[in-house]
Structure formats: structure tokens, C-alpha cells
Amino acid sequence: MKLTSLKAGRDGALYVVNNALTKMVSAEQVAPTMQSALDNWQTVAPQLQQLHQQLEQGQIDGVAFEQSQCHSPLPRAFQWADGSAYVNHVELVRKARNAEMPESFWTDPLMYQGGSDSFLAPTDDIVMPQDDGFGIDFEAEIAVITDDVPMGVSAEQALSHIKLVMIVNDVSLRGLIPGELAKGFGFFQSKPSSAFSPVCVTPEALGDAWQNGVLHLPLCSKYNGGVFGKPNAGVDMTFNFGQLIAHAARTRPLAAGTIIGSGTVSNKLDGGAGKPVSEGGVGYSCIAEIRMIETIDNGQPSTPFMSFGDTIEIEMFDANGQSIFGQIKQTVVKQA
Amino acid sequence: MKLTSLKAGRDGALYVVNNALTKMVSAEQVAPTMQSALDNWQTVAPQLQQLHQQLEQGQIDGVAFEQSQCHSPLPRAFQWADGSAYVNHVELVRKARNAEMPESFWTDPLMYQGGSDSFLAPTDDIVMPQDDGFGIDFEAEIAVITDDVPMGVSAEQALSHIKLVMIVNDVSLRGLIPGELAKGFGFFQSKPSSAFSPVCVTPEALGDAWQNGVLHLPLCSKYNGGVFGKPNAGVDMTFNFGQLIAHAARTRPLAAGTIIGSGTVSNKLDGGAGKPVSEGGVGYSCIAEIRMIETIDNGQPSTPFMSFGDTIEIEMFDANGQSIFGQIKQTVVKQA
DSSP, X not given: OEEEEESOTTTOEEEEEOTTSSXXXXXXXXXXXXXXXXXXXXXXXXXXXXXXXHHHTTSSOOEEOOGGGBOOSSSSOSOEEEEOOOHHHHHHHHHHTTOOOOGGGGTSOOEEEEOOSSOBOTTOOEEESOOTTTOEEOOEEEEEXXXXXXXXXXXXXXXXXXEEXXXXXXXXXXXXXXXXXXXXXXXXXXXXXXXXXXXXXXXGGGGGGEETTEEOSBEEEEETTEEEEOOBTTSSOXXXXXXXXXXXXXXXXXXXXXXXXXXXXXXXXXXXOOOOGGXXXXXXXXXXXXXXXXXXXXXXXXSOOBOTTOEEEEEEBOTTSOBSSXXXXXXXXXXX | OEEEEESOTTTOEEEEEOTTSSEEEEOTTTOSSHHHHHHTHHHHHHHHXXXXXXHHTTSSOOEEOOGGGBOOSSSSOSOEEEEXXXXXXXXXXXXXXXXXXXXXXXXXXXXXXXXXXXXXXXXXOEEEXXXXXXXXXXXXXXXXXXXXXXXXXXXXXXXXXXXXXXXXXXXXXXXXXXXXXXXXXXXSTTSOOOEEOSEEEXXXXXXGGEEXXXXXXXXXXXETXXXXXXXXXXXXXXXXXXXXXXXXXXXXXXXXXXXXXXXXXXXXXXXXXOOOGGGTSOBOSSHHHHHHHXXXXXXXXXXXXXXXXXXXXXXXXXXTSOBSSOOEEEEXXXXX
């Protein structure tokens, strides 16, 4: 089953989408918003599944699906907790700012509490007061949405609480990160509003690509029109989503509609740091990583961070080339 | 005007409360929940004000106000961002764990993104899987709720976005903090669910005690029945709520219903660290501070953190001894 939230009010209007992302039908009679569906998932999900089946089989005509009408699946959420499951990414970013990475990062997940009150739509501009010095970067990631998760859930039990899967651009301001992390309280200004894919899908809809809380497909990032990264989200994911959820729920329950992120998808190459797409590698899901490789190779980075006018597209395709979640497509724009 | 959310569903049921906290009336016809009121504050607030006036003047009978029926004003929120405006507290806590405090902390606010999906009711138990090693502590703070705040708001403009004021117990697990902060991503497991006061009030309802984004009254914490702290929230607040909101909104807008916290209220004494209530001081709003004083005086702390069965009450009274927000009263209890 695939779901979307059309732009409407603060929480969007819930629609069911067909697998080919060509048609959709309003789910208003079942649940007016994605959050209300998640609040009552056990009773609502079977009715949404039925709508999806009818749409898929042509028993309902539906209307044309147009992703420019879509907001993020949860336009605002009660929780957005982003992990760093691709520890390779953490290691590279730390190297890039000359910070040591403790060994424990390979066994104890990193996770930060993100702002969840005002997500961007997948085609919204990334509006910033300045680009100079901010180090504007994208981060292509996988994210899941849970139902109610009890405190102390095990990593294995946590897998059954994953109700929906989507992709995300976790916009980051690299120029502000070192100063903020030095203060000790984590990210705040360095993590402005994130944007999620137009469509979220149930784990079942991912078929064999979803295994044990890991999504085994390449995540494609196009930067200013060219392929920048296509690392496989199923490779080098040190912690699966069950482990990330269990980490988040160690000392408190998680409410329905909690979004848990994977962190930037990143693949090693022969145990090392990976190669740009132009050199035959799978590339990168953020600019910070290629800058690190450039620093290793040439002593300094040569790829600048994003400036006003730069665009980022993030999308994932199944084995048949079908877009699964629709496309995140954003342009960096100066605040008026 | 004073408002409360009675326990009902996931978002509570909005009621208007009289100033003496003895009577209340349902606001369902105006706005069913606190969040819906904040989403439409400009049109809703005058109608709530009218209900309050009618209740205050006896034109409406209302029903008895009973704070055990209350949830936190926002039982779940889209954002909870907690500052550390009483820099004295930060300095003491850092000293207690042998960490240096940078000079910039006096000019650049500290703020962390808190979990906001599952707040505790003001009389809910603090349920924990263990007390040993967790270093369970309370933190008595002031918090405000905003309407929609644009990105880049000035500290002065931000003051007009403060719609409601309340108090909060920002439960903290001191035993988990050093390890988490060392990882660099800020608090997560060390900040379990917070509890807010039964009632929130408009800045106007605070009269002269509310000046320029600062609340000038003592905040009273009773620990196991004895007064533990009564520092004045108007003293030594280095950043007012306008500055805290502007800090939060530097790189993204804040959505209506955003909660901004002051951090633990803490007063200096003659420029120094303050004294316990038993020695004639104003005491402390968390256990970590008294442990620091004990360490300075005796080489080691003697007051243990909270154990199962310990209770904390947090309340603020106006000049006439009237409770303004009702009482937070919580007991630490072992998870079943």
C-alpha cells in the first residue's frame, strides 16, 4: 500500500496511491490525515488496504497523481529522531572536521532529536537567509514511521512497529555544525526543516527489498541534474531500523507517528571510503563525503556546498525501474 | 486567561479555568483541543477570553476544577525546545562533571531539541526501568507556547509570539548525560518524557510579574515534602524568552504550538553558587546543583539522585499566595 498527504491545512489530506504512482483516491472517509490514520492504525489500515486494492484493480477510477500537490507524508510530526546507521558516513564526516570517532559508535547507535514541527514539502524550495558560510548540504536517507512503541521495546519487537517507509532529505548546515556540537547540546540551527518523499509505503509493498528492517535498494541523489550518488541502502547499514527504534525507546515510549531516520546512506568500497560516480563508484548521499575524499586525495576539498539556485533530486527505484516513493526535488533559494 | 487540557484521547479536551483554579468550563464549542486553539489562535483566543470572563464573573457556573483530571496543556506537541537561560545552572552542572564552560555561553543561548510526542500528565508517575545508575533528577523550569513564528524573527518581535506560559518538570537522567554528550549529538535517552503544569496562562494573566519575556516570581520545588528550592525565575535569567525563541527560529520557522523552555531556574547568591534552603538560601531547582555545592564544600556529593518512591512537587504562587499554574506532583516508580 502507498499513501500520500496532499497539501491541505496543517496536516494535509490523506490519499491512497496506486503502485505505479499514476492514480490516487481520497481516504477522507477512512481517516482525514496521515496522523489520524497512524493514531488508529489497527482499525484504519485494513480499510486503506482495501481502497488500495480497489484502486490497483481498477474498481475505483481515482484521479491523476501529481507529486507537486504532495506535502511530506506527515507535514508536521510529533517526533523526528534521526539515527546514523551508516557508520561509514559518520567516520568520513568526522575525519573531514578532524574529529575522532570512538569505537563505541560501531555498537551504540548515534541519534539526534530533530525538529518536526514544520517539514518542507518534497518540491519546496530550501529557503535560507544566506548560503555563504552556512555550508548548505543535502543528506539522502531512509526513514520509517512507527505506531505506538512501548518503552524498553527490544530491537526485534521494534520491527513490528514499523508501519510506513519513506525517503528524506535531511538538510544540514555544515558551517554551523562544529560550533553547535562544541556546545554539547547537539544540532539545532544546523538542522533546518527536512523534506520527505511525496509517498510513503508499507514494508509489505517493498517486497523482497525489505528484509529484517533494512531496505535493499540503491538510493539515487542527482545534484544539479547529474547523478551524485547511488549507494545501496542495504549495504553497510550497521544498525537496522529495529535497533534504531529500540535505542530511541530505551527510556520513554514513542507515540504513533514517530519518524525514525537511518542517517545518510553511505557505502564503503573494498573496505575504504568509496569513489565518486564519475570514477565508477556509487558516489555519495551528501556533499560532505565527497569533500572528505577530495581532502584525502588533494589536501583540500574542491566541491563547494550548495549555493542559491542549486538543485537536489532524491529518488529510489525498484528492480523494474519504477519510482517507489516519488521524487524529492528541491532548489536552494534566498529568503525574501 | 487560564486554560487546561483534561485527559481525553491523545490531545486532551480544552477547558477554560478561573483564576482561582476552582472552576472550569469546556471550550469544546470554540476549539476541541489546545493544539487546535493554537492553530487558529487569532480567531479562537477572543472567544476563549470571553468564556473566561463569563466564568470569572459567575455568568457561567462551570464545574469543579480538579487537577488530577488534567494532562499537560499539550499532551503531545510538535516541538519542545529547551534552552538554558539560567547560565548559572549550566556553570554549576558543568563544574559537577569537571567540564569547562565556554565564555560564549553567556552570549549565545544553549538549546536542545527535546522529545515532544509523549509528555507525562502533571500527576503521572515517572516510570523508569531502573533507578540505580540512571541518576534520576527533576528540573523545575518555566516554558512558553508560541503561535507561528517566522524564520529569522528578532528577539523583540519574538515576544509577541508568546501566547501561553506554564511550568515544567524536565526529567533528566544524569547518569546517562556524560556518555550521551560525549557522542556529540546531544541528549536523547538522558531526557525522558517531561511533565507540564495542569494549567497554562496568557502572559496578560501574570500581570506585573511578566516583564519583557521574563517571569518575576519564585518557582517552588518540594522534594519528598520539604522545600528544596524557591529561586526567583526573574533573577539571573541571562536570556529572556524572546531571545530563546529568536535562537530557535534562526534557520527555520517554528509552528504554532511550539514549546520553548527556560532551562532549570537557578539563582546566584552574592555572585556565587547559592545556598540550600536549610541554610537560609533559595535552594535549587534540581538535585544536580545541590550535589555540586556539596562537592565544593565536602569534596563529594551527599544528596543522592531520585529513587523509586521519591516525590517532587513544583508550583508557583502569585503575590497573594494563589497557585498560578496548579501543581506538578510526581513519584518515581519502577516500570512493571
